[in-house]
Amino acid sequence: MNTAAWLAYGSRHLPWRRRPVAAAVRTVACWSAVTRLQARGHLLWAAQLIAEAQRAAQGVLDDPDRSFATVPETLDITLPPQVRDAGPGPEQLTVALRQAHRDAGRLATAPPRIIRRTLRRLAADPTEAETTFDRVCNDVRGADLGTADLTHLYLGGLRWDAATQWPDAWRDRIRAASDPVDGIHQIRDHLHTASRWHGGTTRTPTPSLRSTVHLRAEITGSDRMRPSEPNTTIPTLGATPPPDVTPAPAAFAFWWTP
Structure with missing residues (x-):
């Protein structure tokens, strides 16, 4: 692997470039169609709450005067048992959401550079997950x-x-x-x-x-x-x-x- 490839690989795996929520949803996408259909209502509910969190993070990015408080509030998400027990992926998604909630809770005391980097990640991760959620729930x-x-x-x-x-x-x-x-x-x-x-x-x-x-x-x-x-x-x-x-x-x- 040449230098450019190593740099590209490293940049994708930097903490602020990781997409743990999207990765967890890709794991859920491996469920059988029958399992996804049985859990569809609860998966769409989870997708809706994650979309709300994305809008909250993007809203603070677009308007720096907006309060940070709404971001951790929208990330306080507990998956229903119908999703947790359906197959692989929900535990991974729970861990990702908890970490995002912790990161959002630190925004009030973080320096400006870290705030914007964290908000960009909290907005980009659910956005990337949205396409997979649509396939999981509707295809x-x-x-x-x-x-x-x-x-x-x-x-x-x-x-x-x-x-x-x-x-x-x-x-x-x-x-x-x-x-x-x-x-x-x-x-x-x-x-x-x-x-x-x-x-x-x-x-x-x-x-x-x-x-x-x-x-x-x-x-x-x-x-x-x-x-x-x-x-x-x-x-x-x-x-x-x-x-x-x-x-x-x-x-x-x-x-x-x-």
């Missing part, structure tokens, strides 16, 4: 989902192609609910469905924060996402709730809207 092209249980899962926004194998009972419904996009198919987002039903219960949605997939999530006891309006739509693709359901406490709930 099932060529996947064998023939044995997957799609009941209670939200399918809106999924990209699939002729090689994707769906369960026999779902194939026609999915085709009818999809539009051609750039030579592939994408399931329309306007279909409302609950991703989970706990013993015949439904949930209250929260304001949409994700502009592309429109994730709605409620985190019990958290001020970061709060319910704002009742749901009146009966799901049309996925689970159908039983009649006369009543809300029940749950740690996580997901709703999707156009």
